Amino acid sequence: MSYISEERKEALLRRYGSKGMKQADSAGRRPRGFGGPGGPRGSIDGGKPKNVYGTINRLLAYIGRDKVKIPFVFLCVFGSTLASLGGSYILRPIINNLVLADRTAEEKINNLIMGILIMASIYFVGVICSYLQQKIMIGVSQNALVRIREELFSKIQKLPLRYHDTHAHGDIMSRFTNDLDSVGEMLNNTLSQIFSSVLTLIGTVTLMFITNWILAIVTIVTVPFLAYVGSMIGKQSRKYFMAQQQALGAVNGYIEETVTGQKIIKVFCHEKTTMEEFDFLSDDLRKKQMKAQFFGSIMGPVMGNLSQISYALSASIGGMLCLTSNFDIGGLTIFTNYSRHFSRPVNELSHQMNTIFAALAGAERVFEVMDERSEMVDSSDAIEICSEANRVEGARIIKGEVTLKNVTFGYTPDKVVLKNINLKAKPGQKIAFVGSTGAGKTTVTNLINRFYDIEEGQILIDGIDIKNIKKDSLRANIAMVLQDTHLFSGTVRENIRYGRLDATDEEVITAAKIVSAHSFIERLPDGYDTALEGDGSNLSQGERQLLNIARAAISKAPILILDEATSSIDTRTENTSNGAWTN
Numbered sequence: 001m002s003y004i005s006e007e008r009k010e011a012l013l014r015r016y017g018s019k020g021m022k023q024a025d026s027a028g029r030r031p032r033g034f035g036g037p038g039g040p041r042g043s044i045d046g047g048k049p050k051n052v053y054g055t056i057n058r059l060l061a062y063i064g065r066d067k068v069k070i071p072f073v074f075l076c077v078f079g080s081t082l083a084s085l086g087g088s089y090i091l092r093p094i095i096n097n098l099v100l101a102d103r104t105a106e107e108k109i110n111n112l113i114m115g116i117l118i119m120a121s122i123y124f125v126g127v128i129c130s131y132l133q134q135k136i137m138i139g140v141s142q143n144a145l146v147r148i149r150e151e152l153f154s155k156i157q158k159l160p161l162r163y164h165d166t167h168a169h170g171d172i173m174s175r176f177t178n179d180l181d182s183v184g185e186m187l188n189n190t191l192s193q194i195f196s197s198v199l200t201l202i203g204t205v206t207l208m209f210i211t212n213w214i215l216a217i218v219t220i221v222t223v224p225f226l227a228y229v230g231s232m233i234g235k236q237s238r239k240y241f242m243a244q245q246q247a248l249g250a251v252n253g254y255i256e257e258t259v260t261g262q263k264i265i266k267v268f269c270h271e272k273t274t275m276e277e278f279d280f281l282s283d284d285l286r287k288k289q290m291k292a293q294f295f296g297s298i299m300g301p302v303m304g305n306l307s308q309i310s311y312a313l314s315a316s317i318g319g320m321l322c323l324t325s326n327f328d329i330g331g332l333t334i335f336t337n338y339s340r341h342f343s344r345p346v347n348e349l350s351h352q353m354n355t356i357f358a359a360l361a362g363a364e365r366v367f368e369v370m371d372e373r374s375e376m377v378d379s380s381d382a383i384e385i386c387s388e389a390n391r392v393e394g395a396r397i398i399k400g401e402v403t404l405k406n407v408t409f410g411y412t413p414d415k416v417v418l419k420n421i422n423l424k425a426k427p428g429q430k431i432a433f434v435g436s437t438g439a440g441k442t443t444v445t446n447l448i449n450r451f452y453d454i455e456e457g458q459i460l461i462d463g464i465d466i467k468n469i470k471k472d473s474l475r476a477n478i479a480m481v482l483q484d485t486h487l488f489s490g491t492v493r494e495n496i497r498y499g500r501l502d503a504t505d506e507e508v509i510t511a512a513k514i515v516s517a518h519s520f521i522e523r524l525p526d527g528y529d530t531a532l533e534g535d536g537s538n539l540s541q542g543e544r545q546l547l548n549i550a551r552a553a554i555s556k557a558p559i560l561i562l563d564e565a566t567s568s569i570d571t572r573t574e575n576t577s578n579g580a581w582t583n
């Protein structure tokens with residue numbers, strides 16, 4: 001008996017497919033496409049750059065002073081391509097020397113050795129050029145990538161909370177991983193490869209015409225046919241590859257959700273349905289993968305066999321020309337060699353163009369984040385504040401009186417969450433907000449901290465409008481324990497010290513004692529030096545909350561905001577920690 005309906009199957013593919021796409025491609029899996037085993041990464045999204053020239057110009061700006069090295073890179077590419085073409089052209093006199101009847105065996109051997117030495121020297125110069133080109137280009141691109149990555153990371157720190165609320169974390173992460181990866185790949189290899197492919201193509205065609213114009217025309221005539229077949233298979237391959245990525249994403253997304261939701265699955269006895277849904281997604285992946293792999297794997301052999309036809313054609317016509325006219329054997333050998341490799345730069349160019357477009361689309365997604373408006377900058381006359389216990393030079397000492405005057409606020413213009421709110425919290429006073437779910441309690445705390453700015457009304461600290469206080473200074477004076485606990489990878493001590501980086505070990509212990517966390521920390525295997533795993537998953541929910549509160553306690557901030565921070569703490573510990581609070 002089937003547990004899942006057709007509608008549910010469709011929904012599964014739709015929901016998990018789009019959800020898992022990013023995970024699948026951020027894992028770096030690449031499509032098999034036209035002209036090689038790996039296709040462009042970003043093409044999975046079908047991303048096309050909107051402003052090619054603008055984006056290229058912006059990327060060039062990140063290359064900065066390294067720009068002067070680029071002409072040298074191109075010179076090296078020019079050298080290595082010329083060496084590769086020229087090296088094989090030397091084969092012509094070498095072979096002709098061997099078949100000429102008017103030379104002695106000794107002369108032939110001497111000429112052969114000389115020819116081989118010249119050929120080896122040319123290839124050696126090519127190797128040096130390739131080495132230099134790679135070395136310089138990798139340096140240039142890595143420098144540029146570091147600059148982009150650092151600027152993006154710094155931008156993420158400056159973005160207002162509103163941005164994070166409206167963008168999925170996975171999306172932001174994929175700009176760091178997937179998009180930057182494709183930009184890196186383009187800068188590392190693709191630019192110089194394109195130049196090399198174009199040069200190789202022009203060089204090969206020229207040499208083919210120089211060697212024998214009749215054979216050159218015969219070979220070139222077959223190109224449109226090869227390109228047509230290649231693009232047809234490529235199109236199919238891309239289509240099925242995208243379907244495969246989507247199916248892979250669906251499987252990954254489903255696994256992720258069921259692994260994290262195992263407890264709930266068991267509680268509601270959904271194991272069988274879950275299994276059946278997974279089987280369906282897995283089978284869907286199998287079908288799409290088979291097609292994608294098939295088209296991906298026939299591309300090489302089909303193109304190879306087709307170019308053999310052109311090879312055979314030029315070899316036979318060339319053979320006849322040798323017999324009937326004065327076309328030399330050496331010329332025929334190098335010509336067949338060129339014609340065999342002739343389709344390679346054509347294939348590579350189309351593959352490289354895809355990679356470039358994917359990388360530019362990736363770069364645009366990165367620049368999109370950089371162009372977002374940062375959190376509002378402090379006004380030039382904004383002041384700093386500090387507490388008596390934590391004096392800062394030049395800062396105004398505050399006691400911690402918080403006033404909300406006629407505050408009206410909504411996250412979106414169409415929905416007002418707080419309307420005309422007035423309240424006053426005096427220094428030393430404890431105030432609790434009680435209200436139904438979604439009433440706006442967390443919102444009030446978000447506003448005091450200036451996670452969001454209000455449109456109407458005023459929020460004052462000791463009579464100073466918070467808009468006139470430097471943001472960093474304001475937040476340093478408000479210790480906030482959020483609804484969601486968050487602990488960083490590190491020891492218990494480091495996590496508490498996150499509240500004030502210059503706190504001594506004694507202060508860490510005092511803060512833990514204040515919030516009644518000391519005794520449980522002592523019982524941990526390494527006490528304060530116990531390493532916390534994955535957001536503190538080796539602790540209980542209440543213990544995690546206590547560490548978050550200790551982190552707030554150590555900060556010596558005159559204002560403390562607890563947003564349901566004690567919901568998982570037993571009442572006795574809650575009372576002791578509340579009572580012992582000294583701020």
Ligand SMILES: Nc1ncnc2c1ncn2[C@@H]1O[C@H](COP(=O)(O)OP(=O)(O)OP(=O)(O)O)[C@@H](O)[C@H]1O
Nearest residue numbers: 165411412417435436437438439440441442443444
């Ligand atoms: N980032 C946001 N973007 C848009 N709307 C939001 C956002 N955060 C909260 N809201 C909405 O604002 C309203 C107030 O939310 P808030 O989190 O302040 O409630 P709360 O009183 O703290 O609720 P709870 O007791 O459940 O924590 C809710 O209707 C909520 O849907």
